[in-house]
Amino acid sequence: MTDTQSTKRAKLEPKYELLYWPGMPGRGEYVRLALEAAGVPYKDTTNESKEGISSLLGIIGRDSVTAPDEPPVLAPPILRVLDSPLLISQTPNILLYLGDHENLAPTDGDKYLVHQYALTALDLGSEAHNVHHPIGISLFYEDQKPESLRFAKEFRGLRIPKFFGYFDKIVKYNRSKYPESNYLVGEKISYADTTVWQVVDGVSHAFPKKIEELRKEKEFEALFGWFDGLKGEEWLKGYLESKRRLPYALGIFRHYEELDVDQ
Amino acid sequence: MTDTQSTKRAKLEPKYELLYWPGMPGRGEYVRLALEAAGVPYKDTTNESKEGISSLLGIIGRDSVTAPDEPPVLAPPILRVLDSPLLISQTPNILLYLGDHENLAPTDGDKYLVHQYALTALDLGSEAHNVHHPIGISLFYEDQKPESLRFAKEFRGLRIPKFFGYFDKIVKYNRSKYPESNYLVGEKISYADTTVWQVVDGVSHAFPKKIEELRKEKEFEALFGWFDGLKGEEWLKGYLESKRRLPYALGIFRHYEELDVDQ
Numbered sequence: 001m002t003d004t005q006s007t008k009r010a011k012l013e014p015k016y017e018l019l020y021w022p023g024m025p026g027r028g029e030y031v032r033l034a035l036e037a038a039g040v041p042y043k044d045t046t047n048e049s050k051e052g053i054s055s056l057l058g059i060i061g062r063d064s065v066t067a068p069d070e071p072p073v074l075a076p077p078i079l080r081v082l083d084s085p086l087l088i089s090q091t092p093n094i095l096l097y098l099g100d101h102e103n104l105a106p107t108d109g110d111k112y113l114v115h116q117y118a119l120t121a122l123d124l125g126s127e128a129h130n131v132h133h134p135i136g137i138s139l140f141y142e143d144q145k146p147e148s149l150r151f152a153k154e155f156r157g158l159r160i161p162k163f164f165g166y167f168d169k170i171v172k173y174n175r176s177k178y179p180e181s182n183y184l185v186g187e188k189i190s191y192a193d194t195t196v197w198q199v200v201d202g203v204s205h206a207f208p209k210k211i212e213e214l215r216k217e218k219e220f221e222a223l224f225g226w227f228d229g230l231k232g233e234e235w236l237k238g239y240l241e242s243k244r245r246l247p248y249a250l251g252i253f254r255h256y257e258e259l260d261v262d263q
Numbered sequence: 264m265t266d267t268q269s270t271k272r273a274k275l276e277p278k279y280e281l282l283y284w285p286g287m288p289g290r291g292e293y294v295r296l297a298l299e300a301a302g303v304p305y306k307d308t309t310n311e312s313k314e315g316i317s318s319l320l321g322i323i324g325r326d327s328v329t330a331p332d333e334p335p336v337l338a339p340p341i342l343r344v345l346d347s348p349l350l351i352s353q354t355p356n357i358l359l360y361l362g363d364h365e366n367l368a369p370t371d372g373d374k375y376l377v378h379q380y381a382l383t384a385l386d387l388g389s390e391a392h393n394v395h396h397p398i399g400i401s402l403f404y405e406d407q408k409p410e411s412l413r414f415a416k417e418f419r420g421l422r423i424p425k426f427f428g429y430f431d432k433i434v435k436y437n438r439s440k441y442p443e444s445n446y447l448v449g450e451k452i453s454y455a456d457t458t459v460w461q462v463v464d465g466v467s468h469a470f471p472k473k474i475e476e477l478r479k480e481k482e483f484e485a486l487f488g489w490f491d492g493l494k495g496e497e498w499l500k501g502y503l504e505s506k507r508r509l510p511y512a513l514g515i516f517r518h519y520e521e522l523d524v525d526q
Contacts, residue, residue: 068436068439071376071379071433071436072429072432072433072436074383074425074426074429084372085372086372086375088375088379089379090378090379090382090383092355092378092382093375093378093379093382096359096375096378097375109347109348109349112349112351112356112359112360113334115353115355115356115359116334116351116352116353116356119353119355119356120337120353126389130393134397134398134410134414135397135410135413135414135417136413136414136417136418136421138417138421139417144413147397147398147410147413150398150399150407150410151397151398151399154398154399154401154402155399158399158401162337163337166335166337169335170334170335173331173334173335176331
């Protein structure tokens with residue numbers, strides 16, 4: 001898809017409504033990337049209008065008395081399937097739905113491989129969040145900084161290499177079966193690709209020095225090769241240059257210089 | 264299913280092999296409970312023999328060179344579907360598979376509701392683990408105790424009520440549609456029931472004073488009513504009394520008295 005097509009596409013009648021905290025990629029980004037890869041038009045409600053946030057808060061705050069026809073939702077991201085009663089939450093669950101309905105996952109046993117890889121990437125994303133919030137999400141980073149510094153050392157030294165080593169293996173595993181493929185499962189893009197890509201991009205934003213070091217060591221060359229290759233695809237290039245891609249902010253992936261180097 | 268049936272069942276030809284760290288319920292328990300609810304025979308390899316652990320370590324340690332036909336696995340639990348090439352990891356993914364293949368989830372849009380509820384319960388389970396390991400999983404609890412005490416205060420005061428309030432809502436939501444049902448989605452047991460049940464049981468083990476207090480306040484009566492009701496079902500009673508149910512140990516749900524009360 002060219003950039004012009006990508007811009008046009010966003011103006012078509014939306015098929016889905018994404019509800020997430022405005023002004024940051026966050027967990028909403030896993031959903032956005034899947035929708036973008038599928039080339040399906042969607043409404044990003046809280047970012048498209050200032051009043052959008054009230055739709056989100058309304059859904060989170062209600063109970064079975066105020067909304068007897070829709071299941072309770074604990075937290076965003078939320079995907080509303082327009083022209084249907086479906087209101088889906090929990091990031092891996094939204095991705096599962098999009099895999100099934102937007103051709104972003106195989107229909108055979110490999111669908112569980114896609115889910116497995118995406119779940120593992122989301123786990124690393126959650127740990128990257130816990131680095132700056134090890135004690136509690138109701139507190140500011142500044143109120144848990146000594147704990148963050150301890151966690152960051154473990155995260156950079158053990159966790160990033162463990163997960164990146166795993167992602168590197170899955171690139172090699174698929175390539176051993178499909179030598180021409182630059183995707184993680186089979187020969188087509190899936191939400192495993194978009195999710196692992198976003199986590200590697202987010203961790204690279206938060207810990208640029210650590211990632212630069214890993215790239216130089218060439219230990220995870222298959223992974224970085226896959227990552228750079230996907231980034232070069234027209235649909236992703238077009239999206240990353242569009243206004244729909246929000247800059248990293250105070251979300252999951254945050255860059256604090258002191259967390260990226262030994263103190 | 265009676266207790267005698269339950270004992271007999273475990274001796275039938277296994278259909279699945281569960282691979283998890285031995286000697287504790289841990290994340291393996293979410294899989295065990297789903298298999299028990301489905302009444303399907305399985306092999307719990309690491310708990311059934313001392314040599315079982317080497318099967319698990321072999322799978323985690325290998326790469327695409329040593330096992331070109333099986334996808335890489337980061338961590339247990341792992342479910343091997345016997346008489347098939349499938350090797351599935353990531354707890355929610357294993358549950359998804361069992362939902363699809365062992366009649367533990369609906370086949371319509373409500374399957375996403377089951378996954379959503381199970382994922383949310385697993386999130387609370389992970390947070391309960393992070394209470395005693397806020398800084399790093401490579402460290403002992405004793406080496407991160409001050410941080411644990413801070414996290415525990417937030418967990419007891421904000422996180423348990425938030426999640427339990429949500430689970431209470433989902434019990435009420437399903438009951439508003441199916442007044443006679445004591446399940447979370449529709450009128451049949453699903454892996455949402457087994458997973459939320461295990462998390463409520465685990466949190467009750469780790470924070471008994473906090474849960475006693477919540478039970479007395481009667482704020483989450485629907486949830487505790489559902490929990491106690493499920494515990495009274497024959498299959499679960501039989502399982503809980505069997506040797507297959509392992510006592511809580513140094514896994515996700517740990518009871519440290521100092522984390523259960525204000526210091």
